[in-house]
Amino acid sequence: xxxxxxxxxxxxxxxxxxxxxxxxxxxxxxxxxxxxxxxxxxxxxxxxxxxxxxxxxxxxxxxxxxxxxxxxxxxxxxxxxxxxxxxxxxxxxxxxxxxxxxxxxxxxxxxxxxxxxxxxxxxxxxxxxxxxxxxxxxxxxxxxxxxxxxxxxxxxxxxxxxxxxxxxxxxxxxxxxxxxxxxxxxxxxxxxxxxxxxxxxxxxxxxxxxxxxxxxxxxxxxxxxxxxxxxxxxxxxxxxxxxxxxxxxxxxxxxxxxxxxxxxxxxxxxxxxxxxxxxxxxxxxxxxxxxxxxxxxxxxxxxxxxxxxxxxxxxxxxxxxxxxxxxxxxxxxxxxxxxxxxxxxxxxxxxxxxxxxxx
Amino acid sequence: xxxxxxxxxxxxxxxxxxxxxxxxxxxxxxxxxxxxxxxxxxxxxxxxxxxxxxxxxxxxxxxxxxxxxxxxxxxxxxxxxxxxxxxxxxxxxxxxxxxxxxxxxxxxxxxxxxxxxxxxxxxxxxxxxxxxxxxxxxxxxxxxxxxxxxxxxxxxxxxxxxxxxxxxxxxxxxxxxxxxxxxxxxxxxxxxxxxxxxxxxxxxxxxxxxxxxxxxxxxxxxxxxxxxxxxxxxxxxxxxxxxxxxxxxxxxxxxxxxxxxxxxxxxxxxxxxxxxxxxxxxxxxxxxxxxxxxxxxxxxxxxxxxxxxxxxxxxxxxxxxxxxxxxxxxxxxxxxxxxxxxxxxxxxxxxxxxxxxxx
Numbered sequence: 062x063x064x065x066x067x068x069x070x071x072x073x074x075x076x077x078x079x080x081x082x083x084x085x086x087x088x089x090x091x092x093x094x095x096x097x098x099x100x101x102x103x104x105x106x107x108x109x110x111x112x113x114x115x116x117x118x119x120x121x122x123x124x125x126x127x128x129x130x131x132x133x134x135x136x137x138x139x140x141x142x143x144x145x146x147x148x149x150x151x152x153x154x155x156x157x158x159x160x161x162x163x164x165x166x167x168x169x170x171x172x173x174x175x176x177x178x179x180x181x182x183x184x185x186x187x188x189x190x191x192x193x194x195x196x197x198x199x200x201x202x203x204x205x206x207x208x209x210x211x212x213x214x215x216x217x218x219x220x221x222x223x224x225x226x227x228x229x230x231x232x233x234x235x236x237x238x239x240x241x242x243x244x245x246x247x248x249x250x251x252x253x254x255x256x257x258x259x260x261x262x263x264x265x266x267x268x269x270x271x272x273x274x275x276x277x278x279x280x281x282x283x284x285x286x287x288x289x290x291x292x293x294x295x296x297x298x299x300x301x302x303x304x305x306x307x308x309x310x311x312x313x314x315x316x317x318x319x320x321x322x323x324x325x326x327x328x329x330x331x332x333x334x335x336x337x338x339x340x341x342x343x344x345x346x347x348x349x350x351x352x353x354x355x356x357x358x359x360x361x362x363x364x365x366x367x368x369x370x371x372x373x374x375x376x377x378x379x380x381x382x383x384x385x386x387x388x389x390x391x392x393x394x395x396x397x398x399x400x401x402x403x404x405x406x407x408x409x410x411x412x413x414x415x416x417x418x419x420x
Numbered sequence: 421x422x423x424x425x426x427x428x429x430x431x432x433x434x435x436x437x438x439x440x441x442x443x444x445x446x447x448x449x450x451x452x453x454x455x456x457x458x459x460x461x462x463x464x465x466x467x468x469x470x471x472x473x474x475x476x477x478x479x480x481x482x483x484x485x486x487x488x489x490x491x492x493x494x495x496x497x498x499x500x501x502x503x504x505x506x507x508x509x510x511x512x513x514x515x516x517x518x519x520x521x522x523x524x525x526x527x528x529x530x531x532x533x534x535x536x537x538x539x540x541x542x543x544x545x546x547x548x549x550x551x552x553x554x555x556x557x558x559x560x561x562x563x564x565x566x567x568x569x570x571x572x573x574x575x576x577x578x579x580x581x582x583x584x585x586x587x588x589x590x591x592x593x594x595x596x597x598x599x600x601x602x603x604x605x606x607x608x609x610x611x612x613x614x615x616x617x618x619x620x621x622x623x624x625x626x627x628x629x630x631x632x633x634x635x636x637x638x639x640x641x642x643x644x645x646x647x648x649x650x651x652x653x654x655x656x657x658x659x660x661x662x663x664x665x666x667x668x669x670x671x672x673x674x675x676x677x678x679x680x681x682x683x684x685x686x687x688x689x690x691x692x693x694x695x696x697x698x699x700x701x702x703x704x705x706x707x708x709x710x711x712x713x714x715x716x717x718x719x720x721x722x723x724x725x726x727x728x729x730x731x732x733x734x735x736x737x738x739x740x741x742x743x744x745x746x747x748x749x750x751x752x753x754x755x756x757x758x759x760x761x762x763x764x765x766x767x768x769x770x771x772x773x774x775x776x777x778x779x
Contacts, residue, residue, distance in 0.1 A: 263591065265591050270648035270684075270688060289629035316668055318629050318633060321633065352672075
């Protein structure tokens with residue numbers, strides 16, 4: 062046992078299957094997120110695309126291995142108590158897969174709006190221990206800024222963008238108002254592995270393993286975009302988090318960015334006052350579940366940019382053994398480093414108040 | 421000083437600018453690799469595409485900072501002696517950038533053929549200390565197998581494939597004859613970072629740093645394809661090398677592959693007798709110039725899959741300070757590990773004979 066209360070910086074909900082077919086404006090429902098059954102498989106559709114196939118109908122307790130706390134806050138808090146987890150940063154499940162596949166600006170804005178309203182009602186209103194992040198409709202930057210302001214007023218303590226953007230990379234000046242608004246509002250922007258239109262490129266033999274590596278590694282590129290383009294330099298109040306990507310690649314990416322900055326200086330634009338890695342150490346973080354490589358490379362990353370996440374209620378998550386899984390991983394690290402990784406970094410970033418005394 | 425002779429597992433040549441315009445069959449020359457001057461910039465063209473812009477005309481001593489040994493074997497051996505380097509595995513420069521952009525099968529086959537003939541004449545015939553790798557025309561697998569056989573007869577001790585393939589990923593059964601032939605011929609197949617059609621995606625602010633991270637990280641995906649799809653399981657004699665990609669990401673990729681294999685076992689096909697990481701430790705290697713993260717994570721990777729490379733004669737390489745650069749990096753490691761990284765792994769893989777006594 063770690064012997065202190067934990068904060069999971071990466072957990073998920075399960076939305077009601079009819080959230081958008083009931084909640085969107087009538088003229089958008091036929092193209093909005095919906096489950097269609099084909100040959101006994103529930104397909105998550107958006108616009109004309111199947112974005113995900115579920116072996117069993119998702120629902121409060123319908124997806125294989127899904128726990129009741131997925132959509133019920135009381136059940137969730139009970140599950141957290143069993144696991145020694147004080148608080149959670151919460152990501153979507155259906156919205157996670159479909160929202161960033163949407164091409165229509167209007168549909169994406171309303172899809173995000175409907176999800177954010179539901180998750181706020183269901184979880185923000187239930188307990189300050191539950192901090193869902195708002196989904197931002199990034200196809201239109203002005204709309205994303207508007208939703209960020211709405212989210213801040215509604216009590217959200219973070220907001221998410223896709224880890225991968227095909228058409229407008231994160232060094233595009235068009236995003237400036239969004240970076241500025243997030244800094245002003247003190248809302249961290251998070252990039253969850255697996256979000257975005259282009260994902261899971263591999264098919265055939267080895268596909269599951271290949272796609273896992275590619276998906277988890279996706280945020281490496283995002284780190285480079287944010288650090289090297291000057292986004293973090295121009296917005297020192299902006300905090301960014303790469304989620305469920307593991308932490309074992311971070312030391313190498315920090316080193317590689319600095320190596321490029323120094324060795325290819327003749328090609329480097331803009332020149333920045335700090336090295337790329339210094340911006341990430343100052344303003345960035347990553348979350349992991351189990352990552353011995355990330356812990357072994359703490360001397361390179363420091364302990365202020367690592368946060369643990371349980372991935373509750375997903376079957377590959379650490380519930381209900383989070384305390385033991387963490388104790389095994391963190392054995393031998395300094396107490397202050399353990400505290401930072403299991404709770405303090407997340408508490409500071411997402412403004413959680415832990416009870417004064419650990420469990 | 422490391423105090424022993426080194427083998428660079430990653431060096432380069434510079435081809436004569438007219439290699440293909442003079443050497444290809446007449447009907448292919450207009451579409452083959454060629455330098456065209458546009459507004460004072462030398463553009464490397466192939467088919468109808470500019471694949472690279474050079475700020476100064478490349479040539480034996482024309483590219484900024486290029487050394488004379490780039491195309492002259494006697495000058496090269498002299499430069500190696502100055503640097504305390506006994507032997508080199510040698511990659512192309514112009515062919516490196518252009519060969520895997522070619523769409524035509526016929527043109528790619530002849531382009532590879534012309535390069536391989538030139539580099540063999542120039543370097544294989546000069547000294548056993550110089551081991552160029554053959555370029556394989558991968559658009560047509562049967563042609564690649566034919567060129568591999570021809571390369572083996574001509575004295576090549578390795579052959580290269582693109583690190584990234586767009587249209588036929590490395591888990592495609594079409595490659596089976598190539599894997600089998602490389603194993604039979606005891607020729608390592610190498611995947612140099614930056615080769616392939618889809619590269620350097622970033623433009624604008626931070627582009628140089630972003631593209632460096634993306635390019636160096638490219639071979640991660642290739643490692644996953646080769647380990648998880650069963651290629652290395654089916655061909656235990658096949659050896660594969662990821663080149664100039666650094667080594668700091670390897671520990672994480674090995675961990676992530678095994679994590680996926682275990683945690684997503686319900687989706688994993690094929691099931692394999694060993695874990696994905698075990699195949700790479702048995703049959704794979706990576707090369708690095710300077711990579712403190714890779715050296716810190718040796719407990720995860722072992723010392724049999726790391727090889728140093730100087731990148732000679734590129735200006736960002738370690739020449740003429742390779743001994744000092746390595747001594748600083750390797751300080752404190754066991755002698756046997758140092759020997760493996762600076763020479764023994766490469767000597768075994770590429771069949772170099774070092775002089776009995778170190779310098």
